Each structure stands twice: as C-alpha cells, then as structure tokens.
Amino acid sequence: MNTTTGRPAVPAGTARVITAAGALATAGSTLLAWTYTSAYPGNLTVYGYPGGLQLLTLASGLITLALALAALGVKGLRWLAPAGTTKALRLSALAGLGTTWFTVVSIAATLGGLVHLEPGAWVAAAASAVPVAGAFLLPDDTRAPAATRELGSWAEILIIVAAFGAGLYVITYGIDTEYGELFTGYLITVGLTAAALSKSGLIARLNALTAKHRTVTVGAAFAAAAAFPFTQTSDQYTSVAANILIFATVALGLNVVVGLAGLLDLGYVAFLGVGAYAAALVSGSPASPFDVHLPFWAAVLVGATASLVFGVVIGAPTLRLRGDYLAIVTLGFGEIFRIAVNNMDGSSGPNITGGPNGVPNIPDLVILGYDFGQPHDIGGITLGRFANYYLLMLVFTAVVVLVFARANNSRIGRAWVAIREDETAATAMGINTFRLKLMAFALGAALAGLAGTVQAHVSYTVVPEQYLFAGPVPPNSAFLLAAVILGGMGTISGPLLGASLLYLIPAKLQFMQDYQLLLFGLALVLLMRFRPEGLIADRRKQLEFHEDTAPPTVPDQKTPDETAGLTKAGA
Amino acid sequence: MSTDTTAPLLHASGVIMRFGGLTAVRNVELTVNPGEIVGLIGPNGAGKTTFFNCLTGLYVPTEGSVTYRGKVLPPKPHLVTAAGIARTFQNIRLFPNMTVLENVLVGGHTRTKEGLFSALLRGPGFKRAEKAARDKAMELLEFTGLAHKADHLSRNLPYGEQRKLEIARALASDPGLLLLDEPTAGMNPQETRATEELVFAIRDRGIAVLVIEHDMRFIFNLCDRVAVLVQGEKLVEGTPDTVQSDERVIAAYIGTPMEDDPGQAEAAEVEAAEAATRTGTPAAGTTTDEEEQR
C-alpha cells in the first residue's frame, strides 16, 4: 500500500498485529532466565519472575503492546494516542529494543562472553526486534488530535493526580537505582518512552488538562515531591534528592537571569556561595569569627540579602554595557569570590571564612522544636536527617517557583523578555533597560542566596571548592547553565528536569567520571543541533527554532502555564 | 484637535549629527505643531533615520537641541518615550517571540506602574492594573485591525501586519507625537491606502505624526507640511504643493542635467569610474549600521 516509499507491501493491519505480538513476546521473555549466575546485578536467573533490568524491558513491552492495541482500534485504549500511533510505536518499540539489547550486551560484557547468556536472553533479544520491524513497516498516521469529550472536573483532576503519582513512581525509581547498568537502562526506557508518549499526543493532552486546573497541578506536583521521602527506607537516596533540589532551585534562579532577561551569567554559583557563607557565619559554627547564632529565618534573610547586595555591586557597573562584557565579568567574579574566600583564613587575609577549610560544624537546624539533625517518625515512616532537609528545601523550591511564575507573568517579566528579544526596541518602548536588567540580576542573586542558606546546613560545612566554575559535582556555574539550557530556557519545569538529569547521571554512572565534561560537551552540541529550545520548550521559544515544521498556532488557553510540565520534574 | 500653533509640540533646532568624518545631519531645524501630520522626505542616505534617532534619544546629537512641549528632551530613549514621543522602526523591530498582545503590553510599559513586589504579591491592585493594561492593548489592536491575531507570535504575522503592530505598540505609550519611519515600505497599494487611513485616524485621536516615506503619493495625500532632507540638510519645507513643484527637490531626486556638452563629461566620468574599479581603488562607501546604539 505504501508504494511511493518502496516499502514492502505489508498491510497496516498485519504490521500492527506483528508489532503487538512482538511486544507481547518481549514482555513474556522477561519471565525467562537471561543468565545463569547471579554475578550480574539484579538477579536475572529466575524463571517466572522478572528482576532488575528485566523489569524495564517488561514495562516497555507492555507499553508498546498497549499502543499497538490502540493502533488496532481496541476500545478503551484509544486515548493513549490522540495524535497518531505509528511514531509513538516506533519510539516505544525502540525503547524495548534498546533496553533489552543493552542488558544482553552488558551481561555478556560484564561476565565475559556470550556463553553466559541463557536461551531466555536470546529470545528477548529476538522478540524485542519484532515490534521495531513491525512499527517501521507501518504507514505514518500522524493526525491532528480530535476534540476531547468533556470529562468533568473531578475526572480530570483524578487524571492529573494519577499522572503525578506515576511521575513520582518513575522519578523515585530513577533515584533509587542501585547500579549503573540499571540507571542506563532506565534512561533508555524512560527517555524513549517519554518521546513516544509525546509523539502520541498524550503529553500534550495532559498539558492541556494541567493548564486548565493550574492550582490542582501545582498542588499535586508539590504533594508528589513531598511524598518522596516517605517512599524511602534509608537516608541514602534522600541525600541525593536534597542535593538535586538545591541544584534545581539554583538553576531556576539562574533561569530568571538567563532565560527571561537574556543575561549570560557565567559565575552564578558565586551567589549561592555568598548566601551559604553568609548563613554559615551567623548560624553558630564554632569556626565562625562572629559569635552569633541567629534563628534560621534571620540567617536566611542575611544570606539572601548578602547575595542581593553582591548582585547589585557586580551588576551596577557591568549591566550598562551590552554584549559579552557581562559574561566575562561574571566569570571573573565567580573566580574572585572563590579565591578571596580561600584566602580569608587569617594568614593571607583577614580571618573570616577559614580559608580552604571553610566554615565547618554548622549546627543542625531546630525550627519550632523540630530538630532537623534527628530522625523523626511520621506515620510509621522514619524521616532521617536528609529527608528533613529535603522537605525544608522543597519549601524553598516552592517559593522560587512562585517567584519565577509570578515575575514572568507580569509587566516586569514582559519587559525582561522584551530586553532579551531586542534591547534597542525595548528602550524605545520606554523600558529603562539598565534598571530592569539590574532587577533581574539582583533577583536571581537573591534566589541563589536563599538556596545557599539551606545548602550550608545540609552539607554541615561550606568550603570554597563547592563553588567552582566547572567541577565534578554540581552545582557549579557551568552545570547550572547547562541545566537551564538542557531543560529549556524560560520555563519552570525545564531547569528542574535539566538539573535532575545533570545531577543523577554523574552520580549514578561512576564509570564516566573521567569523561564527564567531554560527554556533556558532546551532549550539549547534539542538543543545540537537534533540539535547541531544550527538552521542555517555552511556549515563546517553540516556534523560534523549528520554523519549517511549526505552523502558526494559536494557543488555546489565554494564560500561559509554565507549571504545566512539572509532571516530568516533580521531585 | 488643538489649533494653538504658537506653542509647537516638537521643536528641533540646529541639530547636527556627526559620525567621525561623516556629517549625517547638518543643522536641521524642524517643528511639529499639535494635530499636524508632517512628512520628512529625501533620497536614500539623506539622514532621515539618523534625524529620527536624534529626536528619540537613540543618538545624542553632536550639537543642537530638541524640545518637546517646551521642555528639552533628555538623551535617553526610555525617557523620551515617557515624555510622550513614540516611534516605529524602518527595519521592523518587534519582539519576535512574544505574542501580538504582549508586544502591545510592552509598549504600554511607561504608562503602567506595577513593580516587582506588586507582581510577586498579586494584590487586587495588581490584578486591576493588569486587566486595564490588557483592555487597553486589546482596544489598540481593534483600532489597528489586529485583534483577531492577539495570540499569535508576532514573528508569524505577514509583513504588512507587522508594520501595523509596530504602530499599535507605539500607540500603547500614549504618545503626543508619533514618529513613523517608512510605515508603508514593502506594502502593496491596498495596504498603503489602509495605512493612510490609519494615520488619519491616529491624528483624529489628537496625536501629531511625523512620517518618513519614499512613497510620494502617500506623503502628498497625507501631510499638512513636508520637509525635504538632502545630504543631511533641510532643503525645502512647505505644503505638499510647494514642495512638489520645487525644482531643487526634483533635482535632488533625479539629478540635474549637466550643462554644456553633457555627453562628453558623462563619458569621461564613466571612464574615470571604470578605471578606478579596475585599479582596485575603492569607491567611497559607508556602511549603514542603522540604529545600532553607540
């Protein structure tokens, strides 16, 4: 039927059946043993019960099956693919293929040869190729999504809550992965499946729902994020989550500066440092030359104000200039901050920051009698130290999200975007560009300082080496910028997602530590080539880069909803 | 409409703009009275846009002064806009990735006061101001005939509508004087006609207009008064009729016939020019980097 492209003439129906059967076989193959020793992590030796990476294959097999059945017109599944099934099927089948083959190859490589594979592995490898072949034989059926049936508010809200529940599960699974192979498999499965659901139009439909019920969405997102520590049995991964949250919050602050006002700040981590040091020095550390122990709220004010002041001091002389000066000056400021802090140790300078040793032994917070350093039992679940700080940090993240959303959607935010778009035209429209740029810069600095005050407490110690331009552990200025660009400039969920990925990937994949910067460089180049607007596109940016593909669209909701995408970065 | 011609709205006197050795505007004197539509014409490179930039603070004139409603204008574009002069650009400068409505809202920046804290706290005052700004922007979009495109990205508008949107955006700052730099460039005859109507409608709102245009029919239909700029100098000023029939203007546009033996002189000139290009001597050329500030 598809003679123009020279494909073999397999009827679409047959191809769909092949795809469905292959997907079912793929899922079924996870019930077999793939190897005979438990030397490979995750125990893939048991018949009748999938384990480790097999679970990922099972999940993508089932999702592909569901999509294939939707393509066959099975009632009750068509909601899965409002915008067409073929592209979604291809991506979903590739997810299964990628995960399965990665597992098989990884078993052979880890254990030393193909002899370590059980027949089950060969079955899985063969079965997972079938849906790919089937899906690529299908004609493209991309269509404009039909108008939806009105579901009623309650049903819609239930769907949103369910989606965030699923999102929480997926994110928790990723943070909790115990070995690098599982995380790699996870990235393959989740990445391609997310792309598949986006092609099927399901994500767009979900976004429409979240835009309609904004308060519910924001509430569900934060409830899901707050539920994370309650899914954990130890503090091992809540510390990862707390650090992700700090990183993500700072990235969101940077997004005010870079994403909205278009100011390239290459030393942003210094503002985090100023906030952290300021809070550390007034929070009762024995190493602090100031013998004060302010309550937390006061330390937060001190930290945020100190960052704000630094932001204004750096910004006032440089923001009058255009172009690259700001990037160079901020790069310099970032280094000056670190080196100055390194030298204020009593011998090369005044004794304020403790030099390379930093400010150690920052006491744990006690707010209203709740000691953040101690485990607490809540509803039968023990919240450890990091879980406590995670929840505290979540409040700060919420504040930053609120500030970003409200500032963006106002006269000030529009002026920032106007400056980013065309500075000359913006001045001619009566915008005092210097003042507004300074405002964005100072607000960004204050938000980073805010996050810094919590960071100081979470990590007990602040040392200069935490605030590098580029280093192995995020947050540092280069990674912050990368998180914003990778995730999507000018969006809320973008930097949250970008920061989560940039934190988890180096933390989980220890083997690539040595090549980390090289690989990130490569990834950014590829990103700029294929998806320059970032993983999550700003409504305004979406059309900028793909002019050829995007017809002029009229967004159907009046108010832009930047929080809509929180699904993907709830934690 | 005010008829008080004794108090000019805009008065530029002795404006000189030099770029290094090049004097783009030489000692130009110009007034615009309330309710007037004044045209500014001249051949390419005459300095019209440069003069506009001097009026709006984008360039600081080397010499001379500009007053608006009797007050000297500060040399900062945003203060000029706040004072009541709005402009459009010869090469369209919209905010491409903002919607049509947002573009107009940005135009109203100086006339709204809600600051960052008000935006963060979202009190009733903020909501009221935001609604008023939106209503006003929508009213201007109705006025320019773009209301149905309010939610489109401005980059996706056809050329003629982009020019109209620039006008709507400029009007959002409640100007007393609107400066239009070639508002019909690239338009077809119908669109040009519609723009003419639009400019009259703007004047009927009590806004004076100073317009640069190469389309002579448009200028002579529209303007109460026309000034001709040639090589940075104001050559003639007067009613459309007087300007139209002025020989110096015709000469400036199509050149003077050479006196005594034109053929020979012309041939010699062409020869010389060809010789110059052959030897690689560059002809005098200037780069036009319009409106790039400082």
Ligand SMILES: Nc1ncnc2c1ncn2[C@@H]1O[C@H](COP(=O)(O)OP(=O)(O)OP(=O)(O)O)[C@@H](O)[C@H]1O
């Ligand atoms: N920033 C600048 N630096 C140097 N020279 C400039 C600058 N801006 C304009 N000029 C020069 O000043 C002269 C006048 O230019 P201008 O753009 O004002 O002409 P114009 O009358 O608007 O012409 P057109 O009808 O083509 O728009 C030109 O020779 C131009 O090259």
Ligand SMILES: [Mg+2]
């Ligand atoms: Mg010009």
